Amino acid sequence: MSEAAGDLNLERLLTDALRPVDPPADLSTRVESTLSAIAEQAAAQLSSWADELSEGELEALRDPRNWVRPVAAVAVGGAAAGALVLVEMRRRRRPSGFRETTGRLLRELR
Amino acid sequence: MSEEDERNPPEAGAAAPVSKAELDRAFEDLYRAHLRDVYSYAYYRVGNHHDAEDLTEQAFLQAYRHFERARRESNGRPLRPWLIRIAHNLASNYHRDRARKPTANIEAVEPPSHPHATERVVEGREELREVIERLDELPEDRREALIMRFALGMSNREIARALGRTDGATKVLIHRAIKQLEELMTHE
Numbered sequence: 001m002s003e004a005a006g007d008l009n010l011e012r013l014l015t016d017a018l019r020p021v022d023p024p025a026d027l028s029t030r031v032e033s034t035l036s037a038i039a040e041q042a043a044a045q046l047s048s049w050a051d052e053l054s055e056g057e058l059e060a061l062r063d064p065r066n067w068v069r070p071v072a073a074v075a076v077g078g079a080a081a082g083a084l085v086l087v088e089m090r091r092r093r094r095p096s097g098f099r100e101t102t103g104r105l106l107r108e109l110r
Numbered sequence: 111m112s113e114e115d116e117r118n119p120p121e122a123g124a125a126a127p128v129s130k131a132e133l134d135r136a137f138e139d140l141y142r143a144h145l146r147d148v149y150s151y152a153y154y155r156v157g158n159h160h161d162a163e164d165l166t167e168q169a170f171l172q173a174y175r176h177f178e179r180a181r182r183e184s185n186g187r188p189l190r191p192w193l194i195r196i197a198h199n200l201a202s203n204y205h206r207d208r209a210r211k212p213t214a215n216i217e218a219v220e221p222p223s224h225p226h227a228t229e230r231v232v233e234g235r236e237e238l239r240e241v242i243e244r245l246d247e248l249p250e251d252r253r254e255a256l257i258m259r260f261a262l263g264m265s266n267r268e269i270a271r272a273l274g275r276t277d278g279a280t281k282v283l284i285h286r287a288i289k290q291l292e293e294l295m296t297h298e
Contacts, residue, residue, distance in 0.1 A: 010241075010292055011260075017238040017245070018261035023149035027163050031141070031170050038174065039134055 137177050141170055144190055147262050148197050154257045155201040165204060169197040191271035194258065198272060244294040252287035259284055 060066050128136070148169050153162040173180070173196055180192050245253055251273070258264045258272060270280035 010288055010295070013237060013241045014245075014256060014260040014288075014291075017241040018154060018257060020146055020150040020261055021153045021162075023145055023166065024159065024163065027149070027166060028145060030163075031145070031167050034167065034171065035137075035141070035174055038171070043130075 133178055133181075136181065137174055140173075140177075140189055140193070144193050145170075147190060148193055150261045151194055151197050151257060152201065154261055155197075155254070156204060161204065165197060165200050168200055169193065172196050172200070188268070190262075190264070191268045194262070194264070194268075194272040195274070198254065240295065241291070244291055247294055248287060248290055252283060252290065255280065255283050256287050256291070 145166070149162060149166045152165040152169070153159065156162050156165060173193055180189060184192065245256065248256070255269055255273065258269045259266075264272070266280050266284065267277055269275075269284070270277045273280065273283075275283070
């Protein structure tokens with residue numbers, strides 16, 4: 001390497017030209033806080049996994065993305081119940097049995 | 111003990127299984143010991159402080175994610191080449207993503223000030239500026255090797271590990287880089 005550098009003393013020039021650059025003070029703080037945040041996040045995740053399942057379920061219920069299925073289920077169930085009530089009402093309006101036979105006979109006699 | 115080991119003693123307890131807290135402490139030590147190296151490398155690769163800061167931060171975040179494995183696989187060897195390799199890959203991505211030269215390339219890098227006598231400072235700074243300009247004309251791998259060698263003071267073996275080359279190939283790379291730089295300087 002030294003022969004190649006020759007009279008120029010290129011190695012000395014390179015050492016002077018490419019001196020280490022000190023990072024700005026706030027970079028150190030920035031990186032450290034990011035790393036701390038990641039470490040805390042990871043620790044929190046680990047501890048939450050270790051918690052009871054019900055805690056996780058409650059957390060899931062608080063997430064609006066998980067509300068679609070229950071809402072859809074309530075809507076479908078509501079519609080089915082409504083249809084049943086309607087059928088029952090129609091059924092009640094229509095006379096049946098002895099009363100129906102008597103009524104029909106009376107109508108025919110008239 | 112090899113040249114590399116003398117410069118960078120093995121990471122303490124690197125091979126032993128450790129707790130998360132111990133791992134975090136070890137990473138903190140690594141970070142404090144090599145922040146300046148990673149930043150210097152990033153600065154000379156991207157040519158400006160803003161992007162160098164981002165690149166340094168990304169490098170340490172990546173390093174943190176893979177630290178446990180790297181430590182296990184290093185067999186006690188220094189982790190600086192691994193860190194610089196991460197920074198090297200990020201810098202390559204940086205240039206590829208932009209598909210152009212750095213916003214302020216290495217030519218725009220101002221030579222650092224020196225504690226010399228006044229007349230020597232003026233004369234010396236011109237010389238240094240020329241070195242930096244010529245350095246930018248070298249192929250990327252040669253320029254990188256010189257940055258690692260002179261800005262970071264890395265040994266040939268460390269540079270070889272950071273660049274994923276053999277020790278012999280790295281020695282040749284550095285030799286050729288200096289020879290080419292000398293030619294550029296003298297045939298101006």
